[in-house]
Amino acid sequence: MKRYKLILLGIVVVAVWILLGGGISLYVDALWFESVGYYGIFRSVIWLKAISWLVGFLISILLLWVNFWLASRRTYEQEIWFRQEYLVLAMDEKKNNLFKAGILVLSALLGLFVQAQWLMFAQFNNQVPGGPADPIFGKSLSFYFFDLPVWDFLTGFALALVFFSLVVAGISYVFHGHLGYSRQLHLSYAARIHLAILVGIGFLIIAVRLYLKRYHLLFSIRDNGVTFGAGYTDVHAWLPVYWILTGLVLVVAVLFFIAPLIGSLKHALAGVGAYILIYLASGIYPAIVQTFRVEPNELEKESTYLSYHLKATLDAYDLQKIEVKEFTTVGRLDAASLAANQGTVHNIRLWDWRPLKDAYGQLQTIRPYYSFEDVDLDRYVIDGNYRQIMLSVRELNFAQVSEQAQTWINQFFQYTHGYGLCASPVNEVTEEGLPDFFIKDIPPRSTVDLQVTRPEIYYGEKTDHPIFVKTRMKEFDYPQGAQNAFTTYAADRGLNIGSFTRKLLFAWELGSFQILFTSNFAPDSRVLLNRSIRDRVRKIAPFFDYDNDPYIAIDQGRLFWIQDAYTTSVRYPYAEPFERQFNYIRNSVKVVIDAYLGDVSFYISDPDDPLILTYQRIFPTLFKPMSELRPGLRSHIRYPEDMFGIQREMYCTYHMRDPRVFYNKEDLWEIPHEIYGDTEQAMESYYTIMGLPGEDKEEFVLLTPFAPKNKNNMIAWMAARSDDVHYGKLLLFQFPKQQLTYGPMQIEARIDQDPTVSQLITLWSQKGSRVIRGNLLVIPIEGSVLYVEPMYLQAEKSEIPELTRVIIVYENRVVIGETLKEALDAAVAAGPQRRAPLLPPPPAPETSLNPELQTLLQDAIRQFDLSQERLKEGDWSGYGEAQRKLKEILDQLRTRTAPEPLPKSSNGTD
Template sequence: MKRYKLVLLGIVVVAVWVLLGGGMSLYVDALWFDSLGYYGVFETVIWLKFISWMAGFLISVLLLWVNFRLASRRTYEQETWFRQEYLVLGMDEKRSNLFRAGILVLSALFGLLAQSQWLMFAQFRHQVPGGPADPIFGKSLSFYFFDLPVWNFLTGFALALVVFSIAVAAVSYVFHGHLGYSRQLHLTYAARLHLAILVGIGFLIIAVRFYLKRYDLLFSIRDKGVTFGAGYTDIHAWLPVYWIMAGIVLAVAVLFFVSPLFGSLKYALAGIVGFVALYLLSSLYPAAVQMFRVEPNELEKETSYLNYHIQSTLDAYDLRKIETREFTTSGRLDAQALERNETTIRNIRLWDWRPLKDAYGQLQSIRPYYSFEDVDLDRYVIQGSYRQIMLSARELNITQVSEQAQTWINQFFQYTHGYGLCASPVNEVTDEGLPDFFIKDIPPRSTVDLNITRPEIYFGEKTEYPVFIKTRMKEFDYPSGDQNAFTTYAADRGLHIGSFTRKLLFAWELGSFQILFTSNFAPDSRVLLHRVIRDRIRKIVPFLHYDNDPYMVIDGGRLFWIQDAYTTAGRYPYAEPFGRQFNYIRNSVKVVIDAYLGDVFFYVSDPNDLLLGTYARIFPTVFKPMSELRPGLLAHIRYPEDMFDIQREIYCTYHMRDPRVFYNKEDLWSVPHEIYGDTEQAMESYYTIMALPDEDKEEFILLTPFSPKNKNNMIAWLAARSDGEHYGSLLLFQFPKQDLTYGPMQIEARIDQDPQVSQLITLWSQKGSRVIRGNLLVIPIETSVLYVEPLYLQAEKSEIPELTRIIVVYENRVVIGETLKEALDVAVATGPQPRRPITLLPPTPQETSLSPELQSLLQDAVRQFDLSQERLKEGDWTGYGEAQRKLKEILEELSTRTSRGPAPELEPKRGTSNGPE
């Protein structure tokens, strides 16, 4: 007994500890939501969870308790013989209490199961009805999103309750002597009646589940099917099977209901055997239909279902809105065309985000504890011109502070925020091959009309720790020469520390009991929690899916983050799933976060979305119309890259709208590949500013090309528009099928085969330097297509990549130039392609010292290369081949010798070099 009391005491202590900790965390959450103006969300979620749990608990405890009490009735006089025939354990007070406790625990678990579906119940209750009707049952989309999941859950929940009720009743009957076994099962009439009714109810629920299972056919995935969703076999075989099974199960339920009248369960048990046998054989008929009726005439049988599948998939991924146009490469670019498209040319992105991030890190980190997490692309009107720029927030990474400085005080009181950002145009480079900054340094210095007056970043992508503000200790603001500048947070955000009770509360929540003893708190001290922007918005609205790339925007001198959010579902009839994650997606919300204040706002970007409309009914104070977004931020809304990439992958197959073409997979597309660095990879979609065909004004778009499956030519390109009234529009430009347009990998191959480019890369790639081939960009201009690929050079001793050359491919010309303008001028020029020899700067004495033999070989290599270009210009192919052969021998000898010792670093002089065709 003493041990029992100790165990009970231990359980009570643990329960109190857990409840106390949970209660304190809940209170902190309430304070946090209230500080942001979202207490209504917190309150609504708590009530929905509580009501769901309470409903599940009460229903469960009621049913289980009623069945326990029914099974615990005193034995009737006429059944005394049963108690004498069989051993009766009896139900004493202790066992009765254990049963009651077990029922309470089991009911609590059922309550938790119901609580886990709080959002589903809320969607059912507040749903926005409507949406397209499915082609088989005529049910609206809202039925599949909101109604069907609830009915499936409730029938499963009820069936589980019935099963546990049968178990509780059966065990109780055993203890009370109504149920026994001696060579055969024996039941009293009361037990037989009770259990038969429960089993009958169970089979009645199973019959309902077979009825509901018909709707699941619209989401079927079968090995033999040619489509996702119901096909010919599903509708003409499985659907009748489900009706028959529902009827059989209903009949079994009736047999159980009436079996007590016959004094035997044998007919009901026979019904169960028959049901199980038919269930095991139920797949034979659909298999026969598939094999003998469908497969010999598959296209004929499946055509209508293929059409349902194609149209539903286009709807589910918002692809039906794509407008298709023909793009004929009939014209030719010249100097006048380049001048007409000066804005497009000026915004061709020469800097890839990876080398630019490295350059920012090396040139502008200022201190080891600053880092650039990501590089974002956006557009601004700068000095009256529409410009595409790249920018990256300078965030504070406390883990990079020296180990001695990683103290509790520094982590929570001093190192509180990042500072400013770097920004540079996508196409400009200094003479040293480095980014030409629009905004740089600490404090931020701007060379254009883009100024930052509030550069502190308290909320970002790397702000992982909570911090205390408005304390007696000044916060580190930024380094200033040999000294540091300090500041105090100026806004009224965060949670008040206040009393000792609050300190105890935050000490528990943060797991930092130094809070109780520090003397650094002032009367107005506060704590900022959940500062990582994705965690912050996900805590407020956890039922949305969020884009992987939040981006920073400058507006009115302040810094903001914009985060795209999606509504997704997996219950769109006939729609193809994306990676088995979902088969419906909309970019319905734009989230704005103030990097200084931490304020979060959710704006509706797709008011026609059923899911978002339902969420807005559940949480009426959360979502704001896009018209309330400040104009300076509205100008920076863009089509999200994650959404675009999902759509392009789906469209590679589902642009085929003819069921016959789709069935034969005659016109499959794929995302082209490119060479990045020295690795082949799928081409990344990219933002650019350009004038679309037949449009007079340049605009900010997201672009991707397409190639035929298993081929490298380009067949189309897709553009998503982001500006003004055209936001969200998708335009597909298809090349005429009779024309051959080079695709990215074919262009990459031409670049590889160009003698001058390959030789230049070979020289640069000698030990000590690394050549990085950037993203290949496909740039449609008027009725032509340009291809642009930057080259970066990174010395072994330096982590700063330099933008060294730009390759332009147009028609039959591969041109490499020091600047984009040089390369373009040569590429579009008429007449023979001019060529200039490569000039290599000799290394400085500090960089390397070459032996006389290596110096001689290097000079010979340059001499032979220049000679080959002269012979090529003269049309002397024999002389060109001989010079190339000698150059190869010299390079091989140079490679062999440098591999045995330190290699020279070859620094290219920034001059134009244009390779031969």
């Protein structure tokens, strides 16, 4: 007895510990939601979960209790033959209480099962009815999105309740003497009626589920089918089979209901056997139809259903809106046409985000505890010009703080935020091949009319650990030479620390009991939680899918994160699933997060989406219309890459809108490949500013080319528009079929074969440098196509990639230049192809140098090594001094090694 008491005590302690921890987390969540202005969302979710659990619990305990009561009204003592002897079974008070406790626990667990579906019930109750009707049953889209999931769940839950009721009643009948085995099975009349009715109810529910299964044919995937969704065999064979099975199950249910009246279960059991046999054989008739009627005439039989499938897939991925045009050549590019398209030419992206991130990291990290997590691409009006620029936020990475400095105080009080960002144009480099910064350094210094006045990053992609602000201890702000600048968080955001009770709660929640004993808290001290922007938005709205690339935007000197959110479903009739994840998607919400305050706003960007309209009914205070987004941020809304990537993958197949062409897969496309570095990979879609054919001004678009399946030529390119009233529009430009247009891999092959390029790469490689070939960009201009590929050089002893050459391929010319302008001029120039000169070859090892030159070379190497050491130490003054001395030495070398001028000819000409 003592052992059982100890076990019970242990269970109680664990339960109290779990409940206490859960209660504290729930209370802290409530405080957090209130602090960010979404307490109403938190309350609604808790209420919906509580109601769902309570309804599930009450229904479960009511049904289980009723069945237990019906089975325990009369008690008989019985003997059961077990292992060659009789055992006496009887229900006593202990077993009775244990039974009741088991019913209570089981009902609570079933309530949790219902609670997990709280969002589905909320969608059902708040749905926006309508949407296109399916072509087979005529049901609207809202039926499949909101009604069918609920009916599927309710019938499954009801079937589970019937099963558990049978178990409870059966066990109860055994202990109350109504059901037993003493040499033979015996069952009382009352038990027979009760259990037969339960089984009959179970078969009624199965009949309803078979009826609902007809609608699931619209999501069927069959190995021998040519389409997703119901095909000819599904409609003409499986649909009748389901009707037959439904009718048979109804008959079986009736047989169980009348079994007690006729005093025999033989007919009911025979019905069950017949149902099982017919169910097992149900696939025979559809297989015959498929084999002998469909396969010999597949295109004819499936053509109608293929058209349903094509239309549904285009609608589900928002591809039906694509405007298809022909990309026609209007003439050869020349200097005049380039001058007329300066907005496009001046925004050709030379910097790939990977080498640029490395360059930012080496040049602008400043201190080892800062890091650049990602490089974003956006557009701004810079000094009156529409420019494409790349930005990266300098976030705090506490893991990179020296091990000795990773103290509790530093983590929670000192190192609280990142600082500033870097910004540079996509197409400009310094003489050294490095990015030409628009914004750099700490504090941020800008060379253009784009200012950052609130550079602190309290919320970001890398920023994740909780911190305390407005304490008696100043926060580290940024390094300032030999000293550091300090600051105090100026906003009223976060959770107030307040009383000792609050400290105790936060100590428990954060697992940090130093909170109880520190003397650094002031009356207005606060804790900032959920500082990762991904975690932050998911905490508020977990029912969305989120884009993998949130990006930073500057508006009125402040920094804001913009995060795209998607509504998805797996229940769009006839629509092809994308990688078995979903078969419907919309970019319905733009989320904006203030990098300093942490304020989060959700703006509806697709008001026609039935899912977002339903969420708006469930959470009316969560969303705002796009018209309320401040204009400075609205100008930075862009078409999301993840959405575009999904659409372009689907469009490779579903641009074929004719059922016959689709059936034969006559015109499959694919994403072309390119060479990045020295590796072949699928081309990445890319943002650019360009003038679209037929438009009178340049705009910011997301672009991708297409190639025919298993071929390398280019067949089309697609652009997603992001600016103003054109936002969200998709344009597809197809090349004339009688015209061969080189594709990216063909261009890469021509670059590989070009002697100038290959010699240059060989020369650099011999010197121990790494050559990085950047993304190949397809730039359509006035009916022509330019191919642009930057080349980066990374020295053996340096981690800074330098942009050293630009390759342009136009028509039959492969041109390499030190600058974009040089390469462009050579590419469009008339006459024979011009090539940029190679670097002079390195001197042979045996060549001897005079002592003076040898001394200068050694001094140059020494100053270079010294400058690299100063750079790694973050000593910018020392780095600048070493670079200055290095320049002086190189100037001397240049003077002493300059070739003598050639003598003039006798006629006075050169």
